Amino acid sequence: xxxxxxxxxxxxxxxxxxxxxxxxxxxxxxxxxxxxxxxxxxxxxxxxxxxxxxxxxxxxxxxxxxxxxxxxxxxxxxxxxxxxxxxxxxxxxxxxxxxxxxxxxxxxxxxxxxxxxxxxxxxxxxxxxxxxxxxxxxxxxxxxxxxxxxxxxxxxxxxxxxxxxxxxxxxxxxxxxxxxxxxxxxxx
Numbered sequence: 001x002x003x004x005x006x007x008x009x010x011x012x013x014x015x016x017x018x019x020x021x022x023x024x025x026x027x028x029x030x031x032x033x034x035x036x037x038x039x040x041x042x043x044x045x046x047x048x049x050x051x052x053x054x055x056x057x058x059x060x061x062x063x064x065x066x067x068x069x070x071x072x073x074x075x076x077x078x079x080x081x082x083x084x085x086x087x088x089x090x091x092x093x094x095x096x097x098x099x100x101x102x103x104x105x106x107x108x109x110x111x112x113x114x115x116x117x118x119x120x121x122x123x124x125x126x127x128x129x130x131x132x133x134x135x136x137x138x139x140x141x142x143x144x145x146x147x148x149x150x151x152x153x154x155x156x157x158x159x160x161x162x163x164x165x166x167x168x169x170x171x172x173x174x175x176x177x178x179x180x181x182x183x184x185x186x187x188x
Contacts, residue, residue: 019145023141052109057105058101069090
């Protein structure tokens with residue numbers, strides 16, 4: 001350490017800024033994920049409301065259609081009461097029109113509900129992604145700080161010895177071999 005470096009809790013000023021930046025970045029990612037999930041949930045609620053409105057509108061349109069059909073059937077009976085086959089055909093056509101309106105409203109409502117479920121899934125994915133991004137940032141920031149820590153004058157003896165799988169602890173540095181299940185001391 002040179003004379004111009006500030007030390008806080010054993011960390012240089014640069015390391016402190018790295019830690020602070022990592023924490024702020026992680027919190028920001030978590031907040032962004034939570035905000036994305038809230039927005040997706042809001043969009044889902046709007047889509048569910050649209051589905052309900054579609055069903056209500058279809059029911060009202062069907063009610064109007066049925067009323068108009070009854071009026072037409074009454075007018076047909078008044079004109080020619082002897083043509084029962086024509087009256088029966090007319091009644092069937094009117095019922096088909098009513099059912100078509102209800103079906104169209106239901107299809108539209110199902111589309112809105114599917115969009116709502118998709119929004120909910122997007123929100124969950126955004127939250128999970130933010131969590132993973134924050135965790136990755138914390139791990140990378142920690143690795144950056146750990147990589148910049150010095151171990152006194154004996155660090156030159158480590159050149160090439162510290163590699164993935166190295167364990168740094170209070171007792172020094174050891175390389176762990178998963179196949180041998182053993183630790184080989186590098187620096188103690």
